[in-house]
């Protein structure tokens with residue numbers, strides 16, 4: 309079906325979602341990373357970036373929160389840029405785990421395979437793959453430059469979060485050494501884990517994440533800077549990774565009810581990408597039992613359903629003035 313949606317319809321849907329959920333108090337800040345437990349739980353922002361570069365922003369869209377696991381998407385893209393689709397599949401995988409993001413059991417079940425770069429195991433493996441190998445300074449630079457390219461502006465390290473996370477990441481240390489044992493870490497393990505922890509501690513805004521979502525939806529061209537960031541052919545690979553495991557063990561429910569591939573982080577951010585149409589991000593710190601922001605989920609779902617959109621419908625949608 310041919311369908312036209314106006315920008316004012318999108319704005320109205322976003323405003324409605326914001327008003328509906330701004331006072332919602334469900335969920336709880338992540339507390340296994342002490343820094344995150346103390347973030348103002350009432351922060352709430354929604355940003356949509358259209359493919360003409362226009363953004364629609366509501367609430368705390370300029371607040372810099374911990375990017376956390378949303379950064380797994382960015383570094384997966386960097387690995388795809390450096391190695392191509394086939395090598396990512398062989399060295400890490402592109403499968404769902406159906407288990408929590410930090411699951412050790414998932415590694416054992418997959419016979420040593422990290423499954424996907426979008427869970428902790430695969431993300432640590434991805435950091436180990438970033439080139440140049442054995443050069444932590446330039447690996448870090450590559451990670452940050454890639455995020456800057458995708459988001460149209462630079463992220464900023466939150467030192468306190470980095471410290472808090474480094475002091476408490478015992479589970480991730482176990483994951484790293486287990487993967488090392490299976491030859492799935494492709495650089496120094498301690499350095500790879502540190503890069504992962506540091507990238508999770510980057511401060512990012514909902515606006516920046518919506519621009520990244522739009523870059524993916526726009527086949528690799530950042531709609532704001534107009535820069536081609538990655539090869540067009542990688543776009544469906546990235547979107548399929550996000551669709552498969554973006555909400556961990558709740559991914560199926562999420563896709564079924566929202567219709568949009570999206571990736572979450574325990575900092576409260578969610579970044580969605582609707583191919584050919586827009587990127588969307590929402591941010592609110594309280595999360596559910598799988599580590600996904602409660603309000604961000606409600607808001608994005610509301611907007612998608614209100615507009616009658618789904619990545620899985622055959623509709624040919626155009627956004628008009």
Ligand SMILES: NC(=O)CC[C@H](N)C(=O)O
Pocket residue numbers: 376377378409410428473480505508572573574575599
């Ligand atoms: N789901 C998440 O956002 C988890 C990220 C966090 N840095 C961790 O490794 O536990």
